Amino acid sequence: MVKPEPLMTVEFEFQVIKNFHFLTAFAKHFDTIVEGEKVYLPQWLGDGYIQHISLDGMVMFIHNYKLNHDLVLRRQAIASTESITLKFDHSKFLSKYNQQRHDPFFDKSTGFEVEVGTCNFNTELKIPAYKQINFLIIGTSRTYLTGLLNSESRATILNLVKTHPSFVVYDFIFPEMANVIKQIIRINSATELPKLLYKAKAQELIYHLFENLFKRPVIAPVNVKQDDAEKIHIVRLALLKNLNSCPMLPELAILSGLGLTKLQKLFMQIFGQSIHQYYQSMRMIQAASLLSNLSVSETAYKLGFTNLSHFARVFERHHQLKPKQFKSRLIIESKLLT
Missing domain, CATH: 1.10.10.60 (Homeodomain-like)
Incomplete structure (x- = not known):
């Protein structure tokens, strides 16, 4: 790929189909290489990496970098309604425990802290330059997630996960989730049993998220196009x-x-x-x-x-x-x- 001029927006479009590997496709598009479970950003694009961790029933991507150019990641929709993604954006963490010295909602930000939804949507993620980015995405199946939740609750979110072919919900990152995200990012090659710890922390993160989502008012869910x-x-x-x-x-x-x-x-x-x-x-x-x-x-x-x-x-x-x-x-x- 040709190196863009300063302050240009860089784009990467992909579709998660059978045998698709995000890191390999990203590395090929930006003329860089995959080392182990990580693809490191080329120097002109920024400093940092995207990490891919395969877990039983789940796959996790950790984005940890600072960009020199705005980056747009576009995911094309797939026909299957079985795949579900959970995106936790720690970069946007706002709470009474972490005050920001600016007006966070008076800018042009369109992102959310946590996004859960089916993959039959087109999505566009705009990642700004010159800002430390820390977010992770967990990809899983409706079947696996339903098995994890394993509840008879009447919670609306459980009904969505179990039966609705198309849905998306948003929530905040609360301190419990923020702490787990920090722990996940700190795991490295020196950590004992890293795969086991990644899986345990991924499930802990899902637990804290759905513990909060289960508290929402019970309503008759509708399909979201x-x-x-x-x-x-x-x-x-x-x-x-x-x-x-x-x-x-x-x-x-x-x-x-x-x-x-x-x-x-x-x-x-x-x-x-x-x-x-x-x-x-x-x-x-x-x-x-x-x-x-x-x-x-x-x-x-x-x-x-x-x-x-x-x-x-x-x-x-x-x-x-x-x-x-x-x-x-x-x-x-x-x-x-x-």
Whole structure:
């Protein structure tokens, strides 16, 4: 492949069909080589690697690198509804335990922290340059995943995994999952019984994810087509675009081209919250981030609250701390780190 000019976007398109090997195809496309279980990025593209680990019933890919150019990975859909992927993007980890010193939801990011879905969707993953990237993907089958879960629960996600030919759901990476991801990335050739540890940690990660997904409200699941998923993404971006003013439901229905009832059902299934609940959750995550640089009143006003008491109540409901207490803790932690 010809080396692109500075600040160009580099693309790699693939389809996971029989006998396809991602590392080999990636290495051939970018004129680099596979060493053991890893393909190292050519120097012009960036610094780091993609690792492939074959496990019983699963395959895991670890992306650990920093790019010199934006990279777009495009996966073409396959006809089979048996394959399922679970993507954990630690690069986007946002929580009260890891505050970001910028406005994470006021940029053009379209990614999610955790994505679970069937492979009969076209997907496009945009990976930015000049940022440390840490995410992993677990590929498995519907049969294997159902066997792991092995539950009689009425959880909506279990119904989706067991019976629905097409679905996608999103969730956040919580601290328990973040810790497991860190442990997986630290495994190397010096680790005792690495394959056994990889498998144990992959299953632990799946456990923490589905433990949380099982808590979502039980609803009658609907089939999600690619077009539906894209429309719901448009709605999510509209919510994140301006967190100081929530669009009205009729406006979002017109924007997405979906009926109001279908919009609300799909959004609840994919995100596990109503549109208003999701909007408030995003505001409070943003508030926790802004408090690292702004005062409580500045944070509240930036997010559209005109009543500080109301802001404090909503914030405490989400973070189990009043905003002033949260900010004090941030200051103490910052001093300790310094």
